[in-house]
Amino acid sequence: MKTPALPVAIVLAVLSLPALAIPMQGRVAVSYKNDVLPIINDYCLSCHKPGGKGYEKSGLDMRSYESLMKGTRFGSVIKPGDSFTSVIIQAVEGRLHPSIKMPYGIDGGLSRDKIKLFKEWVQQGAKNN
Numbered sequence: 001m002k003t004p005a006l007p008v009a010i011v012l013a014v015l016s017l018p019a020l021a022i023p024m025q026g027r028v029a030v031s032y033k034n035d036v037l038p039i040i041n042d043y044c045l046s047c048h049k050p051g052g053k054g055y056e057k058s059g060l061d062m063r064s065y066e067s068l069m070k071g072t073r074f075g076s077v078i079k080p081g082d083s084f085t086s087v088i089i090q091a092v093e094g095r096l097h098p099s100i101k102m103p104y105g106i107d108g109g110l111s112r113d114k115i116k117l118f119k120e121w122v123q124q125g126a127k128n129n
Helices: 005-024 032-043 053-058 065-070 087-093 112-123
Strands: none
Touching: 032 112, 087 112
């Protein structure tokens, strides 16, 4: 007797659901207010506000969550859930042209742990939390 393919596929799909949740287990949600905003205030805001060099060149205003999510005059810099292609992560990791590695003028850039926090926040959906 043949086993119908559809019921077997459904059972396999249901059994694999817990495996999809494993990567989030043990990870703490990254908070915009408590984790990301202090990094922005310390390393980004001096340039990325009206009157700052970064704002004048790109239009990126990082004074608020809403203005950060708006992005630059060239487009968004954050794709919630996709830290790899988010321009802001590419900039702090140095994956763009060296002239726009962020934060500008800081030798070595952000520390690995600060970059990791920023990446996790974006990967977790870049929430205003």
